[in-house]
Amino acid sequence: MKKPIPITNQRYRLGYHLMTPGGWMNDPNGFSFFKGWYHIFYQYYPYEAQWGPMHWGHARSRDLIHWETLPVALEPDANENGCFSGSAVVYDDKLWLIYTGHHTPNAVDPEDFYQDQRVAWSEDGINFTKYGANPVLKTPAGNTKHFRDPKVWQEGDTFYMVLGSQDLDGLGRALIYSSKDLLHWELTTELSKAKSKETEGYMWECPDFFHLDGKDILLMSPQGLEADGDRFRNLNQTGYLMGNVVDKKLQHDGFVEIDNGHDFYATQTMLTPDGRRVMIAWMNAWDSPMPEIEDGWAGALTLPRELSVKDGRVLQKPIRELTGLRQEVLLDGALEVERDYKLGHLAELELTFTEKAEGVLLLLTDGDKSLQLSLEAGGRFVINRNTKDGERAAVLRTGEPLKLQIFIDRSSAEIFVADGELTFTERIYWENDVNCRLLTKAANQVKAWRLESECNQY
Numbered sequence: 354m355k356k357p358i359p360i361t362n363q364r365y366r367l368g369y370h371l372m373t374p375g376g377w378m379n380d381p382n383g384f385s386f387f388k389g390w391y392h393i394f395y396q397y398y399p400y401e402a403q404w405g406p407m408h409w410g411h412a413r414s415r416d417l418i419h420w421e422t423l424p425v426a427l428e429p430d431a432n433e434n435g436c437f438s439g440s441a442v443v444y445d446d447k448l449w450l451i452y453t454g455h456h457t458p459n460a461v462d463p464e465d466f467y468q469d470q471r472v473a474w475s476e477d478g479i480n481f482t483k484y485g486a487n488p489v490l491k492t493p494a495g496n497t498k499h500f501r502d503p504k505v506w507q508e509g510d511t512f513y514m515v516l517g518s519q520d521l522d523g524l525g526r527a528l529i530y531s532s533k534d535l536l537h538w539e540l541t542t543e544l545s546k547a548k549s550k551e552t553e554g555y556m557w558e559c560p561d562f563f564h565l566d567g568k569d570i571l572l573m574s575p576q577g578l579e580a581d582g583d584r585f586r587n588l589n590q591t592g593y594l595m596g597n598v599v600d601k602k603l604q605h606d607g608f609v610e611i612d613n614g615h616d617f618y619a620t621q622t623m624l625t626p627d628g629r630r631v632m633i634a635w636m637n638a639w640d641s642p643m644p645e646i647e648d649g650w651a652g653a654l655t656l657p658r659e660l661s662v663k664d665g666r667v668l669q670k671p672i673r674e675l676t677g678l679r680q681e682v683l684l685d686g687a688l689e690v691e692r693d694y695k696l697g698h699l700a701e702l703e704l705t706f707t708e709k710a711e712g713v714l715l716l717l718t719d720g721d722k723s724l725q726l727s728l729e730a731g732g733r734f735v736i737n738r739n740t741k742d743g744e745r746a747a748v749l750r751t752g753e754p755l756k757l758q759i760f761i762d763r764s765s766a767e768i769f770v771a772d773g774e775l776t777f778t779e780r781i782y783w784e785n786d787v788n789c790r791l792l793t794k795a796a797n798q799v800k801a802w803r804l805e806s807e808c809n810q811y
Contacts (some may be wrong), residue, residue, distance in 0.1 A: 355588075357399040358609040363646040365764040365782055368699045368806040369638065369678055371412055371420050371654040373397060373432055377404055378652030379617035380502075380559060381633050383426075383441035386626055387478045391417050393633065394426055395654065396438060402608070402646040407435040409457065412809075413478065415676050417657045418633070421732070422811045425454065425474060426481050434521045437468070438502040438559060440621065442535070445475045446758040449535055450481060453501040454488055467494060468500045470516070472535055490514075490530065490538045495521055504561045504621070509610065514538065515562040516608040524550060525557035525575050529601075531679050542601035545571055545594055548625060559619040565630050566662035570595045571603055571613065572632075574619055583733070583746040584610060588640035593617050614768070614777035615738065617655065618794050628736065632673060636765060636778060642740075644782055645698075645764065655778055656760060658769055664750070669773040671758065675701075678808070684801035693776065693788040698763045698789065704713040706755040708795040715757070716792060717766065719785040724766055728755065732772055737775050747775050755795075760804075761787055 358375045360366070371616045372378065376399040383394035390413040397410030409427035412420040427450065428438040439452030450473045459465040469488035492500040499519035505512055514530040522690075526546035530538040540766065544562065547553035552574025561572040571594045578585040591612060593811040596605035611620070612634070620634040636653045643651045657667040679701065684694055696702065704715065710728050717724040728749070735746040749755075751771045758769040761783075768777040793798070 356752070358401055358649045359453055360649045360739060364621060365645045365648065366440075366650075367764060369394075369418065369804055370765060371810040372809060373399070373650055373652070374422055374722055374811040375402075375649050377650075377692075378401055378654070379404070379635050379637070381440045381621045381654055382409060382452070384446065384631075384633060385441035385443065385449055385791070386623065387441075387443050390415065390478060392441065392448065392478060393420070393654070394441070397425065399425065402649050402651045407437055409436055409450070409452070410620050411479075411750070414678065417672060417679060418674050419808050419810070422461075423479055426450065426475075429481070430483070432487065433471070433579075434466075438619070439470075440504045440507045442507060444507070444535060444632050447476055448478050449474045450503075451503045451505045454502065467498050470514075470538075474597070476760055484536070486536075486687050487587050489528065489536050493540065494623060497521060497523075499556045502559045504559075506563070507546040510695045510738075513542065513561050513569070514740065515543070517557045517560045517561045519556045520546065523555055525554040525577075527557055527560045527562070527563070527571055527573065531585050531783065544598075544601070545603040545605065547575065554578050554590075559591075559593045559621065561620060561622050563624075563630060565623060565660060565667075566594050566633065568662050569598050569603060570662075570667065572620055572622065575608065578608075581734045583613075583748075585747060586742070587615065587618075587638050589638065591634065592722055595665070595667065604651055609666070610747070611669070612776045612778050614779050615745060616765075616780040617778040623659065624668045628670070631657050632660055632669065633657050637780060641780060643780075653765070658773070664749075669769065671760070671769065673784070677758075679802040681803040682801070683803055684799050686799065687797050688789075688791045690791050690794055693742070693790050694801075696761060696787045696801060697724040697803060698761070698783060698786060699806050700791060701760045701802045701804055702757070702758045702761070703725055703800045705791070705798040706753070706795040707797050709753060710793060710795040713792045714795075716790040717761070717788065718800050719787050721784050722781055724779065724781055726768070734775055736768065736779070738779060738781060745777060749766040749775055753800055
């Protein structure tokens with residue numbers, strides 16, 4: 354029996370973000386609520402801190418903040434070489450997992466593969482049984498081998514599945530299937546398709562489709578977009594097409610990145626019991642450096658974020674439950690300019706700029722690693738991380754007063770600008786206590802809290 358890889362160094366282990374107990378993590382899967390618990394699953398390889406044959410790691414929470422790691426929910430068997438991404442839905446008093454079976458019949462060539470969709474279920478939310486007649490959906494004619502990442506939801510007595518796909522012309526698209534029982538699926542529509550590889554991608558990974566504040570939104574991670582100024586600077590992007598469905602097609606205004614940082618990919622949302630649309634993502638990207646690999650683990654998930662629509666854009670705000678992390682007030686009032694204030698390794702920082710904020714606003718630094726935040730004329734908001742290719746930027750459309758909300762963890766920072774009009778997600782591997790240094794007189798109100806340091810139970 355293989356043994357999971359152990360953690361050899363705690364230096365970068367996060368305090369209030371979900372991680373594995375050891376090994377590799379990527380996409381969040383199966384974000385759901387079942388019998389009083391929130392559940393999150395994730396792409397997982399327990400035996401190395403590198404991507405490998407994909408399992409489904411599993412954790413549950415009462416409040417979306419404090420997570421209890423559970424046994425592995427899915428692992429590859431003789432019928433599949435990997436349990437790729439998917440989702441979860443409650444039906445018939447069971448928690449059903451719908452996932453992509455990844456198959457590599459030629460062990461010498463990992464690019465020789467095919468994909469299909471499979472199901473498993475659980476009565477207790479912990480132990481899962483795979484359906485004996487899997488797969489429930491095979492790759493259709495007219496599609497390449499890229500056919501994965503099912504997101505399932507229910508409307509009335511019908512289940513719907515949105516799938517990431519690639520047409521034979523090499524362009525990404527989202528397909529919608531329907532079912533009455535989760536076992537028999539029929540194609541309903543090609544919901545949307547890329548206009549070109551350069552602007553909308555050759556494959557759409559991790560699609561998610563939902564209705565929010567009067568709009569229909571297709572959230573996904575397109576591969577292959579070419580950089581365009583400040584846009585699309587990462588290897589692969591994550592964003593949305595927003596509009597309305599007309600004759601089973603999504604009429605939209607083009608692709609919009611949902612996060613502008615270095616380390617954000619593969620979103621998944623759920624509708625909470627009280628009606629909020631909450632999103633979580635992989636707090637890394639495929640081209641991100643991951644020094645924690647040396648320590649026996651890799652990857653983490655973002656903080657949960659509540660979504661809303663305002664003025665034609667999707668806004669994100671940290672879920673209200675996160676206020677429960679606050680342990681101690683660190684700052685409350687005006688700060689002196691160019692003076693260092695100690696935040697430590699786990700902190701939340703709120704700044705309100707009452708005067709016109711322009712130029713370099715704030716520096717977060719531990720003396721070695723740093724993150725600088727600026728606002729240029731015309732509304733271009735810029736972050737600079739003192740690493741290779743450290744700049745990321747996006748245009749802020751709202752006026753004054755500018756607000757910033759920043760969450761610092763032992764190897765990350767999540768920045769919410771103007772009540773979530775823009776967000777920047779960063780893995781930044783702090784070596785020492787973090788200090789904040791205000792670099793403008795425009796901010797007159799600053800609050801900071803020390804946050805809870807151990808939210809994961811393994």
